Amino acid sequence: xxxxxxxxxxxxxxxxxxxxxxxxxxxxxxxxxxxxxxxxxxxxxxxxxxxxxxxxxxxxxxxxxxxxxxxxxxxxxxxxxxxxxxxxxxxxxxxxxxxxxxxxxxxxxxxxxxxxxxxxxxxxxxxxxxxxxxxxxxxxxxxxxxxxxxxxxxxxxxxxxxxxxxxxxxxxxxxxxxxxxxxxxxxxxxxxxxxxxxxxxxxxxxxxxxxxxxxxxxxxxxxxxxxxxxxxxxxxxxxxxxxxxxxxxxxxxxxx
Amino acid sequence: xxxxxxxxxxxxxxxxxxxxxxxxxxxxxxxxxxxxxxxxxxxxxxxxxxxxxxxxxxxxxxxxxxxxxxxxxxxxxxxxxxxxxxxxxxxxxxxxxxxxxxxxxxxxxxxxxxxxxxxxxxxxxxxxxxxxxxxxxxxxxxxxxxxxxxxxxxxxxxxxxxxxxxxxxxxxxxxxxxxxxxxxxxxxxxxxxxxxxxxxxxxxxxxxxxxxxxxxxxxxxxxxxxxxxxxxxxxxxxxxxxxxxxxxxxxxxxxxxxxxxxxxxxxxxxxxxxxxxxxxxxxxxxxxxxxxxxxxxxxxxxxxxxxxxxxxxxxxxxxxxxxxxxxxxxxxxxxxxxxxxxxxxxxxxxxxxxxxxxxxxxxxxxxxxxxx
Numbered sequence: 129x130x131x132x133x134x135x136x137x138x139x140x141x142x143x144x145x146x147x148x149x150x151x152x153x154x155x156x157x158x159x160x161x162x163x164x165x166x167x168x169x170x171x172x173x174x175x176x177x178x179x180x181x182x183x184x185x186x187x188x189x190x191x192x193x194x195x196x197x198x199x200x201x202x203x204x205x206x207x208x209x210x211x212x213x214x215x216x217x218x219x220x221x222x223x224x225x226x227x228x229x230x231x232x233x234x235x236x237x238x239x240x241x242x243x244x245x246x247x248x249x250x251x252x253x254x255x256x257x258x259x260x261x262x263x264x265x266x267x268x269x270x271x272x273x274x275x276x277x278x279x280x281x282x283x284x285x286x287x288x289x290x291x292x293x294x295x296x297x298x299x300x301x302x303x304x305x306x307x308x309x310x311x312x313x314x315x316x317x318x319x320x321x322x323x324x325x326x327x328x329x330x331x332x333x334x335x336x337x338x339x340x341x342x343x344x345x346x347x348x349x350x351x352x353x354x355x356x357x358x359x360x361x362x363x364x365x366x367x368x369x370x371x372x373x374x375x376x377x378x379x380x381x382x383x384x
Numbered sequence: 385x386x387x388x389x390x391x392x393x394x395x396x397x398x399x400x401x402x403x404x405x406x407x408x409x410x411x412x413x414x415x416x417x418x419x420x421x422x423x424x425x426x427x428x429x430x431x432x433x434x435x436x437x438x439x440x441x442x443x444x445x446x447x448x449x450x451x452x453x454x455x456x457x458x459x460x461x462x463x464x465x466x467x468x469x470x471x472x473x474x475x476x477x478x479x480x481x482x483x484x485x486x487x488x489x490x491x492x493x494x495x496x497x498x499x500x501x502x503x504x505x506x507x508x509x510x511x512x513x514x515x516x517x518x519x520x521x522x523x524x525x526x527x528x529x530x531x532x533x534x535x536x537x538x539x540x541x542x543x544x545x546x547x548x549x550x551x552x553x554x555x556x557x558x559x560x561x562x563x564x565x566x567x568x569x570x571x572x573x574x575x576x577x578x579x580x581x582x583x584x585x586x587x588x589x590x591x592x593x594x595x596x597x598x599x600x601x602x603x604x605x606x607x608x609x610x611x612x613x614x615x616x617x618x619x620x621x622x623x624x625x626x627x628x629x630x631x632x633x634x635x636x637x638x639x640x641x642x643x644x645x646x647x648x649x650x651x652x653x654x655x656x657x658x659x660x661x662x663x664x665x666x667x668x669x670x671x672x673x674x675x676x677x678x679x680x681x682x683x684x685x686x687x688x689x690x691x692x693x694x695x696x697x698x699x700x701x702x703x704x705x706x707x708x709x710x711x712x713x714x715x716x717x718x719x720x721x722x723x724x725x726x727x728x729x730x731x732x733x734x735x736x737x738x739x740x741x742x743x744x745x746x747x748x749x750x751x752x753x754x755x756x
Contacts (some may be wrong), residue, residue, distance in 0.1 A: 233394070
């Protein structure tokens with residue numbers, strides 16, 4: 129992570145969005161630092177996906193301002209699209225199309241030619257190069273979707289609930305992949321409603337509820353603040369939980 | 385890479401992948417290549433050859449005159465009549481006619497062909513009965529028999545007829561009805577390729593969020609459209625080649641015109657019809673929205689463009705409308721190229737209407753397109 133003094137790569141100022149007169153995002157502001165994994169947490173319906181989609185140019189910004197790498201999102205949609213990568217909640221691709229073909233088409237959408245096999249290697253799918261997306265497992269599909277989002281070398285990468293519905297092995301594998309993406313210098317903004325995921329993965333998190341950000345800090349700091357208020361868990365925390373048992377018994381290796 | 389090459393890269397990449405994708409999809413192959421062939425075989429065998437019309441007739445020859453016997457033999461040998469030998473009584477004939485198994489009953493009465501008292505020449509009256517539900521066949525038969533009788537009369541009475549009609553086909557090089565029908569079949573194929581394809585595929589892709597994924601990239605609508613149009617035009621030309629080969633090999637299609645002109649006309653037609661499908665499928669959010677509209681657009685076009693019955697049989701108002709329906713100039717120009725070796729200049733007004741529609745249709749398609 130760069131020092132907190134450097135200029136943020138993404139600035140959201142007072143963003144609002146309403147559907148049919150109901151305000152679902154109520155004037156939220158936050159900065160994302162270059163090279164961090166920024167998490168947007170919250171229960172279903174909190175406005176996480178809507179916020180993400182406004183930043184991705186996929187939804188119109190009703191009020192407020194968003195700036196990514198110095199570019200105004202609302203005014204320069206194409207310039208923003210060229211420097212961001214997008215991972216939708218449920219990635220779907222055209223059927224009967226080889227993974228290498230999908231990658232070269234998505235790269236061509238940005239006017240780029242890429243080495244598709246090289247990209248597939250990065251997400252550990254090179255042996256699936258000639259498979260069709262409908263024959264991939266859930267985890268493989270998420271990994272493939274990440275590869276397609278990185279075809280044009282974006283500066284910021286948005287992921288919407290990337291591990292929903294995945295088994296523990298696939299989740300861990302995806303976490304490693306997201307960390308690798310961050311370590312390669314790409315800023316990551318992701319939504320999730322899994323707290324363990326946010327705690328392990330995110331450098332900083334914003335917690336949203338009912339269209340507002342109600343807390344924003346590093347996971348450690350947020351926990352510290354809660355404990356400082358005198359919070360105590362009712363039960364003594366075990367040194368392991370059922371997921372640890374599951375991973376211990378079944379191993380970390382991917383099953384697909 | 386230059387800006388231009390970057391701009392056409394998604395188009396060329398899409399066409400390459402989209403054509404491969406089609407050939408991997410058995411269902412698509414069936415609908416694009418096999419189904420039109422089946423359609424061609426069915427309609428082709430109905431309309432192939434020009435002397436294939438025949439009538440199923442029960443003949444009761446009650447006369448023993450030479451003329452009656454000769455007439456019966458003639459009818460038995462002529463392909464125009466299919467004599468039903470199973471029918472022996474008038475009741476049977478009537479029943480078969482009411483069930484549509486017979487077109488008509490012809491009776492040569494006992495006195496037919498005999499010389500009546502006080503007359504020099506033989507005479508007689510031939511009875512044709514037919515069911516009311518089969519009036520067309522009955523009346524056609526009656527007029528055919530009338531001219532047969534007139535011919536016989538000429539043998540006996542030497543008269544000079546002041547007014548006569550000579551009917552002959554304008555085309556002396558022997559065009560079969562199939563040559564005319566083929567352009568309609570081809571037009572229908574282009575219509576189903578162009579409209580049923582995108583109106584089912586695009587809404588399905590939208591519902592799965594596939595097009596939304598493209599919206600997140602810098603892909604422009606015009607690039608996406610161009611890629612789709614080119615890949616569809618390419619597939620349309622392949623379908624044309626297959627159908628053309630079948631038409632020539634199986635139905636002896638008589639190709640008079642230039643293959644280049646035919647390819648140009650078919651390509652322009654494909655682009656226009658695909659634009660209609662693109663407008664509907666690009667607008668519709670799901671198949672429930674797309675299906676009724678594509679029916680609403682295609683059905684009138686199929687029936688009013690002369691695919692299934694000739695335009696000249698329609699009321700005059702409809703004929704005037706018909707001329708301006710997108711499918712009509714496509715079918716007309718295909719037919720004119722095949723049967724009359726029309727040049728692109730000859731087809732000026734047809735091509736003008738096609739191009740006009742193309743501009744309108746694509747403007748609408750751009751306007752209403754939605755990625756999701």
